[in-house]
Amino acid sequence: MPSSPRSPQLPSFSVSAPAAPEPVVRRVAVIGAGLAGLSCADALRGHGHAVWLFDKSRGPSGRASTRRGEGWSCDHGAQYFTASDPAFVSEVRRWCETGVAALWSPRLRVIGEAPANLQRQPGQAAPIHRYVGVPTMTAPAQALAQRQRLLTGHTIDMLRRNDGDWRLRSAEHGWLEPGFDSVVLALPAPQAQALLLGVHDELATLAAREPMEPCWTVMALYERDPLPQFDAAFVNQPVLSWVCANHRKPARDMRACWVLQAQPAWSRAWLEAPPETVIEAMLAAFAALGADAAPRQALAHRWRYARGALAGAMPQAYGVGQRPRAAWDAAARLGMCGDWLCGGRIEGAWLSGRALAQAVCAPTPDGSPGAGVDPHSPVV
């Protein structure tokens, strides 16, 4: 196209820009395939890093879990999630669009008086949107895991670092070959602490600050619904803290199944009790709420490390970001993420994983590019 007579002709010259540094492909081991580990791995892969996820269980999703039996399934870990941070709001929107999550609007009761610190104040009446995975709470994690190299049945029981190379040992397969240049522990605090003892004492001490609360959970299956008056309730009584009609959540088409969760203090006191005793006590408390039938089957699950949120501030040396949501030692290339570092819920777990991924991607403090790796080399 001819240039306009008014436009000045710029002299032509070429500028040679400084060569962009070669992107470094990190070889990262993420231990724990709950929502924190998956979110971290997802972001790292998005930045082109080579990621291996290890989990001791048979599948991903951690405490956002579902128990399955003949003709029934039941979310016996996390019950639902909320979203307030814009990044997580977008993620949840994607989950809903792809059919792995849905809005859940239960008929919700509060039974008994909530402790003062949990009572909603006037003016805090904004509606809370609750979401569940569909058809089960594991669905979002399953979808994230599809994009990952996930090795299940790997209980990592030891870490060791030689010449900048992290080596992992699994209880089932022994020492894994080859090593990794970065390691992420996406585990409940006490489990992270156990792996860090003698490896990184400061991070171990940080994890030791969060003991995490237990939670006894009962799954009760009925021939007919024993309590049709509401879908779920927060319970402020000595034994129970939450009851929920699992079969009435979206996209569940199955027999009547109620989930009963015990109070943290009660769970702690009854931690070593036999499951039959726990079931009996929790069903009696459920009957006192109005459940008018006996279940045809009841199972108990003891969550030793159900929930927790780090008390106090993160040590400055390891906090990631202005409001630290994860811990990272850039020199050792070792970090921790998980719900307990960011408020103790599914949203916090996902945000913590994202925050740690950013730190892993950042250049090392001395500007060194790190080890060159073949992202496709196998782990055995």
Ligand SMILES: Cc1cc2nc3c(=O)[nH]c(=O)nc-3n(C[C@H](O)[C@H](O)[C@H](O)COP(=O)(O)OP(=O)(O)OC[C@H]3O[C@@H](n4cnc5c(N)ncnc54)[C@H](O)[C@@H]3O)c2cc1C
């Ligand atoms: C009973 C209960 C009810 C809850 N209710 C809600 C709720 O309603 N809403 C909400 O938002 N949150 C709820 N939560 C909390 C929620 O489940 C967690 O915040 C979230 O799932 C934590 O994710 P995470 O990735 O940090 O940890 P996890 O989900 O615990 O993931 C850690 C993973 O590490 C694996 N692992 C552990 N040790 C090793 C090892 N040595 N080697 C390899 N793998 C290992 C585990 O198998 C697990 O998969 C609830 C939790 C429980 C237990």
